[in-house]
Amino acid sequence: MRGFLAPLKSSRSSSVFNHFRKVIKFPYSSQTNQSFQQRTFFKSNNRDTTLVCNHKRFEETIHIFCQQNRLKEALQILQQIDKPSVSIYSTLIQSCLRSRALQQGKVVHQHIKLSGFVPGLFILNRLLEMYAKCDSLVDAQNLFDEMPDRDLCSWNVLISGYAKMGLLQQAKNLFDKMPDRDNFSWTAMISGYVRHERPNEALELFRMMKRLDNSKSNKFTVSSVLAAAAAVPCLRIGKEIHGYIMRTGLDSDEVVWSALSDMYGKCGSIEEARHIFDKMMDRDIVTWTTMIDRYFQDGKRKEGFDLFADLLRSRIKPNEFTFAGVLNACADQSSEELGKKFHGYMTRVGLDPFPFAASALVHMYSKCGNTVSAERVFKRMPRPDLVSWTSLIAGFAQNGQPDEALWYFELLIKSGTQPDHITFVGVLSACAHAGLVDKGLEYFHSIIEQYGLTHTADHYACIIDLLARSGRFKEAENIINKMSVKPDKFLWASLLGGCRIHGNLKLAERAAEALFEIECENPATYVTLANIYATAGMWTEVAKIRKTMDERGVVKKPGLSWIEIKREVHVFLAGDNSHPKSKEINEFLGKLSKKMKEEGFVPDTKLVLHDVEEEQKEQNLSYHSEKVAVAFGIISTPEGTPIKVFKNLRTCVDCHNAFKFISKIANRKIIVRDSNRFHYFEDGSCSCRDYW
DNA sequence: AAATCTGCAC
Incomplete structure (x- = not known):
């Protein structure tokens, strides 16, 4: 970089120029060409230097523009070069890949075809990867089919692209057709299964791999397969893999340790997870965040906050994921003061506008009942994402500010963002809070008709809640009877609650029965049903329920x-x-x-x-x-x-x-x-x- | 020359 920016000696430069003048097309007059050089070469250098334009310098300029993600300018210069080198194409494609710029990538591909350059496998594989990662699998497939030669890498790139998108069957077909497989192929396939929540198939594949060729596993494979064991979750399989890792000597990598600790945490063995965490030599921020969140998910808030304090004392810097987890723990126990402290820290290190962290802040303030601060954080976000919008809407809904919730929902629609099923949970609960039954029904129908989404169990639970609270049981029953998904416990509990308010004994019994089938250990169902009987003066039934509770050992949780x-x-x-x-x-x-x-x-x-x-x-x-x-x-x-x-x-x-x-x-x-x-x-x- | 572990909204 520095060498490139330094001016060339004039005597030498002229000979270099002469050497390259044959292969460079100059679309500009020499005058324009001069200014073009200065514009492109010396954006970052104000020194007025006379330069010679040559092939190499064009290429170097492209490299620099690519580094700075200035793809458009890099492509402009590409048009000036007659026979670009392999490294130029590779740099350009990689840059397109990094910024997921499919259109620009296609321009480069077109340039390769037109320039008469015969791309080797190296470039073709790069293009393949670019298409796969830009989710343009049709192009990737076409290119793959056109390729005269394919090596392992070509196959692997395509498989890992197909698998990542969730087209697991197609990936598996390719995988089965492969003439030869290396550890990349196995890992790509296994991690594809893990990513798309099919851990059992991932584990099955791992077993197959061990059987066929044990030497193919490496640190990437075992990390993926540990994630699979964690996702099931199955401690026994996890321990088996742990043993395998120790036997094969794959325990020297930090990410493997991290995955191992995560596996133990997710399989419910948090002490073992901490044990591995403590033994690790070089913990990165991912490892820390995983361990801290594991404590929170286990309900061990104190341990989580203590570990976070240790992290702040270490030389590792927390990132937005870390804060998201910690803020969520603050939200759970509604510690606004503590949350504010972390907010201050985030502002100091500049993490607060990150979507992940900002949404967590909105969520935290909402859960602490401070919608003013939640809204303020939201408004300061440069580009709020859907999660931030949803956090804010849900926050207003829960805080008894349904008008604000619905207002922000309309604003979200106006901003052109497509809401998802969780957004509608917030919207429907806002309607419930405001007692807006008909408006709620309108939104409920719009989910399918206007937004092309499907009703989830949550949506049904919300709408039943809304109808049952207002005593509109006929409509509620109509919806339940022709639901597209199985009614869940939240729906039945909402219905039961509504029956209690309006003294609907018959429907209450149906709801309670369904609840007993789903979770017979929940004391709330017994208590509510007994209260309905008591209100109706049916004391024999009340006594029966008390007896059943005793028999089944159901105890009311302490408030x-x-x-x-x-x-x-x-x-x-x-x-x-x-x-x-x-x-x-x-x-x-x-x-x-x-x-x-x-x-x-x-x-x-x-x-x-x-x-x-x-x-x-x-x-x-x-x-x-x-x-x-x-x-x-x-x-x-x-x-x-x-x-x-x-x-x-x-x-x-x-x-x-x-x-x-x-x-x-x-x-x-x-x-x-x-x-x-x-x-x-x-x-x-x-x-x-x-x-x- | 391709990849592995965390993860905010109901």
Whole structure:
């Protein structure tokens, strides 16, 4: 580069020029040619230097433009050269491949054909790869068929291109036809299966490979096959491969170790994964991120954050994937303060506009109930992708801002982006939150009619939720009876919930029966059904359900609520008085209850089985966990501060009503996020129009 | 001269 930029000595340059003048076409007059040189050669060098135009320099210019991804300019210069060398073509094709520029790649291919250059296998394979990677398999296939000679590489490039696109059958056909196979062929085929979620076929192929020719496996093959074992997931097979790796001495590569650790993590053996992680000599950011995320997915938040802290102390820099995982963990426990800290860090290192990281930020702020910040992050994104749009829409929907959610959806459509099935989950739940049944139905039908997508089980669950909540059971049943996919547990649970609100006993029994078949261990189904019977005064049935629960050993999960105050998370369990301020909280709640009764609050006594907590309440002053958390929030923050509380289960009806009164009496905005939605209470009313 | 491990939205 430096040599190229340095001016040539004039005496030498003229002879070089003469040497090449025969093979260079000059479409410009000498005057224009002069300015052309300066324009192309010295973009990055302001020195006014006299240069001689020669073949070599044209080629070097092309190399530089390719390095800078300035394909258009490189192609312009290509037109000036009569007989480009192999390396020029190779550089150009590689550059097209890198920027996935199919059209420019075709121009180069055309140039090769017209220039009379007879491409060797090297160039042809490059072209083949370019077509395969630009997803233009028709061109790749045509070229492959035209090729007079093919080597292993040609086959492999085509196979790995076919396999990556998901055309596994075609790839397999090619693979079977191959005269000879090397480890590239095997790896391409195996990783194709893994990538398209067919791990068992990948493992089968690996077994076949071991049987036919053991020497063909290398670090790439075993990494792929470990990913297959992780995807099943099957610890036994994973351990077998681990043994194989040790026997064959393939354990010297970092990526293999990384895949190994990942396999153990995914197969549920996190200690073993950490053990391998600790033994690794040279951990890269992928390894770190994998390990940290594994902890989070295992519900081990503390270990995850601790490891992240270790990472920040190391010399390895976290990337946007790392932050996406960590922010997701913040979102799960709604730690806005912690999330903000990471946001600040991301801004400092310049990671915040990356789509992956920005979407995670939008998600985190939404899950913490801060749609203002979520929207701000979104608006700052240079080019928001579909995931960011969907995060924002879903965030507004969950936060009781359906108008904003639908407004952003319309904006998304106007921007020309095609929504996907997940976007519509957000849209439909926004309609549910707003009680917009007909609008919801309209969107539901538009999924197929306007957007050419198919209805997923999630869409059906959403629309049944919407119809059942508003008591439109006939329509709900009609949809269920002619659904294109099997109704899942979320759909039945929505229907059951709707039946509870409207006291539809017959349909409730159908829903509960279906739920018992899918997951007989979920206590929520028993409790809801019992409550429906209780409301109808059918006490024998209630007793029967209690008995069945005992027999099957079904236990209601304990309700858990938490609140973050000054970066510290306080967790409350119903009936648990271990918090240092327990006495104060109970006193406050006692006073509050009295005041609430005066204001006309009637505790809901019909719901006998909804909670055991309920029954004990009057006797020992043990309150629902979310009530305790709210009370603690009120007494530990200055007047006027909004209270944000989170619960692992769904908020109970009684508390939902109580919070309306509390928001008025204490003059506080109360925000409760339960397992699946937000509830906003202000001055005696709640924003959720869909709740109970 | 081609490839292997992480991964945001419901």
